[in-house]
Amino acid sequence: MAAVACSSSSSSTRDQQKEITESASETLTSTISTGNEARLACRNKSLTTVTSGLAPGYLQANLIILPSRYASDFRLLCARNPVPCPLIAESSAPGAYDQLRSYIPGSAVAADLDLRHDAPRYMVYRDARVARSHVLDVAAEWTPDHVAFLVGCSYSFESALAAHALPPRHAVLGRNVAMYRTAVPLCPAGVFTGGTYVVSMRPYPLRDVDRVREITRAYNATHGEPLDWGWDTLARLGIASIDEVQWGDAPLAADGETPLGALFGSEDEVPVFWGCGVTPQEAVVKAGDKIQGTVMAHAPGHMLLLDSRDEDVVKSSYD
């Protein structure tokens, strides 16, 4: 499944990402069946590609690594905005790249770990601006002052939708999910002000929306049920056009050719929006000159794979 809801590939980096994707070794990735195998393959530089569809059933995570002085504000940002920013783990202490404090009850998240090497590719920001793009590791940038945060990703519920005969359109067509900036404000936290929700969109028949809501509701640690649905949602969220995405691929009708916007108003295809894992990275960038120093993150689509399984996050926080 071409699940990329956690990717934050902008139009400008998409070509570069595609090039990297196309260089993926199918032989290699077919031998990786667990999160731990994926991390080891990143560590020895044999896995350097996007991770969608890799090691099915294992959680994948967005990664953001901040100077420790911003850690409590970022933690609070996630706590105040748990739908777009579901925090699943963080460094056990400042500087810890090999040990996590898990927020998934009963799951250690990742035992054999080196956060400087274990994502396939990384982004490096200085003073909230991109300084290095798609590098293979961040060993040179990591300091004893850095704190890593792992944020949930929607791969889990996409698999669940597919398992219930409701596969996301973009996956069926082998495209990236459509992602949009919105005007919906995040609740600010310390230095993190001015942020807004980023949303991902998957079209479904209106008659299936209740079922889609039910299936994804349980995945609270990976964005949970949709934020909104229906064609009138565009105005509510402040999205100018369903055909103009900010990340990912523009959405298409079932024929794989017609732009989804041509069906505006149809009940056979309504846009359904979820909180998106791009939101935390946007929040870091939006904080602008309030964020000084080196910030690291996974490169778009190049997620950190975990030992936790999809089922570990189902309703874990609200039982």
Added chain:
Amino acid sequence: MAAVACSSSSSSTRDQQKEITESASETLTSTISTGNEARLACRNKSLTTVTSGLAPGYLQANLIILPSRYASDFRLLCARNPVPCPLIAESSAPGAYDQLRSYIPGSAVAADLDLRHDAPRYMVYRDARVARSHVLDVAAEWTPDHVAFLVGCSYSFESALAAHALPPRHAVLGRNVAMYRTAVPLCPAGVFTGGTYVVSMRPYPLRDVDRVREITRAYNATHGEPLDWGWDTLARLGIASIDEVQWGDAPLAADGETPLGALFGSEDEVPVFWGCGVTPQEAVVKAGDKIQGTVMAHAPGHMLLLDSRDEDVVKSSYD
């Protein structure tokens, strides 16, 4: 301090509430110095008035009591929207009116408790519409199927602001805090769809906003730091006029006479908005015909007093 941020008195019920307020016995309330004393006074029907300023230092809570079939959806609504809907406790089991499951680490919330009697006055809804208003108890309505939820209230941080020489304007003037509906969507949860944030507003000089944010940030279980601030916020939140409140009293300048809107654009007085405890009640009403049966709540301003102290909620969730 006339802190009433948790009040949900609409214009239509304000006269009734004022009448009830004016009948308060000052002799009685001056003898109540703890949350437990307040609950006992409600239980024997000697305390029947609004609770602002009562038993300083003790937490006060919004109360919503739902048929058990809506409990998990409401719990999820709070989990997905923790800033306007900070859940601090709930019935230990369906039907339990005398025992709570606390979400405040290390605090039992309220030991000697009867949720059918211990708020001064109650609202009763049938099929999401008001059926009884300002009744003294809900003993006749409570069933073994009902689950009570306690939601945090901003009294705590108002006391903290006053203690730091930044008393809220409405408290200084002896008025109710200004509250507004916004266009900012709640993250929906099950039957709770279509809700939007309700916000409370306290004006401060722009130069004091950072300090105000710092002081209130720690009170994460009672709405925490502001959602937004400044005059351009009105457009972002979808508030037509600062002088047209939906609950509470219209805000005034420091002279106690000039409508705050006359200062539009001034940096000496900017509106600062917080998540408001009216939000959960609004969410119940907005759910409309998806909520069948009997729902109960405290009457606006007639809060449930707890054994927990203000300091118990400071950063309790994020240490």
